[in-house]
Amino acid sequence: MSEFDPVAFLERAVPVASNEDVAEMRELLVETLASHGVEPTVDDAGNTLASKGDDDPERHLVFNTHIDTVSPHVPFERRDGRGDGDDSDDVIRGRGSCDAKGPLAAILAAFFAVEPADGARVTVAVTPDEEVLSTGADALDLDADLYIVGEPTGLDVCTAAKGRFQGTLRLSGVASHAAEPASGVNAVFALEQALTAIRSFDDGRDEHPQLGAATLTPTTVEGGESTNQVPAECRLVLDRRSVPPETAEEFRSSLESAVRDAVPDDVGVEFSLTDRPTPFLEAFATDDDHELVQTVAAASRRAGGSGDVRPFTAATEASYFSPAPVVVFGPGVLADDHGAVAHAEREYVRTDAVRRAATALTDAATELVGDT
Incomplete structure (x- = not known):
């Protein structure tokens, strides 16, 4: 040999x-x-x-x-x-x-x-x-x-x-004619409050002794179907670089709750992790x-x-x-x-x-x- x-x-x-x-x-x-x-x-x-x-x-x-x-x-x-x-x-x-x-x-x-x-x-x-x-x-x-x-x-x-999670935040409103914006619920307007919640999401959290702070980064955004219509949906993709002990499900739940608290009550909020057949790299x-x-x-x-x-x-x-x-x-x-x-x-x-x-x-x- x-x-x-x-x-x-x-x-x-x-x-x-x-x-x-x-x-x-x-x-x-x-x-x-x-x-x-x-x-x-x-x-x-x-x-x-x-x-x-x-x-x-x-x-x-x-x-x-x-x-x-x-x-x-x-x-x-x-x-x-x-x-x-x-x-x-x-x-x-x-x-x-x-x-x-x-x-x-x-x-x-x-x-x-x-x-x-x-x-x-x-x-x-x-x-x-x-x-x-x-x-x-x-x-x-x-x-x-x-x-x-x-x-x-x-x-x-x-x-x-650090781990890496990815998910899509969906903000839902009610479509209406852009000439009568008050008759609808503008999902894109709600993005302003959602982004404020995202920027402050990690405020007050302790840094990990080896890895430092977790990060949360908006990466892509889509919204609206027509240029003369109040948009009924806005979608924002988020990249999370996690530190222990945060799990993917803990991140999903806490992010959705933080955005729910930040946007108007008439705006729907759903945050779902990207579908994949295996667990995220935590x-x-x-x-x-x-x-x-x-x-x-x-x-x-x-x-x-x-x-x-x-x-x-x-x-x-x-x-x-x-x-x-x-x-x-x-x-x-x-x-x-x-x-x-x-x-x-x-x-x-x-x-x-x-x-x-x-x-x-x-x-x-x-x-x-x-x-x-």
Whole structure:
């Protein structure tokens, strides 16, 4: 059995388009696991799962990341700067290089390297639909003690992230001729009071110690059917970036109540969350002092990373595993000094960062569940 090289795997993985269909990428993943002595399974939701160690463990560590990417596919490119002695210039470019095939490569290296101790188990769980609806993560039933989610964090250890909810506020009135506005109820007029309630919605709420304040942002608005008619309906879409302990339903109920109190009694108010087949990515937070956090942070520093502990700036499937202890960690960055990296035409990951992430995850996993 050949030794696993995370950069060589990444060179194979990035050219495989997985923005519209993950089947070919999943086939590569299954083949890679099998070729290194681990027989994976693919469940009905398309998750790829593989485990080593005790079937009834006292401690179970799960590595998770995803294989889907956003459209359009960006071709693979390898720029090798090692010839001039600057290893930091050795980069792999292309869609998924940092989000999240670079983290996947580091996770696989750690998974293959760690030998679970007696009473311990390590699992890799790779989802197919993180960028859209998280149908894979929603179907997972792992019941583990510790989770490490692979995303581009620049080798920082991320212990929290805001959630993202979306919904539509509907204000309803009564249509009438615009020449006789008093004979109707103007739903667009009520938008003024609704927006006032939205601006003040979080007034007086305590900020989260790791994530700061929640945000509430109106994003699109529609209203009225005819230019000579008092509008009977106005619709406003809202984007909510939540912090613990707020849930999607708590947000929906409290927002609707706040707007109801603000608008005239003759205006109808309904706020509904966007319909989706899976739960929203809610906020999560793991105590910075938890063993998982401190172990991964120390391993990152030993491997040449920062080991800094901070929140993650994007929503992740880590929320599906909380309230169990979970951290987000991996090579690559969402953005650099020149602009967006993940989900962008210039997406890249540094090969030295992939190797350092692999070393850090191997070290951390060995300490947490390994036979030392």
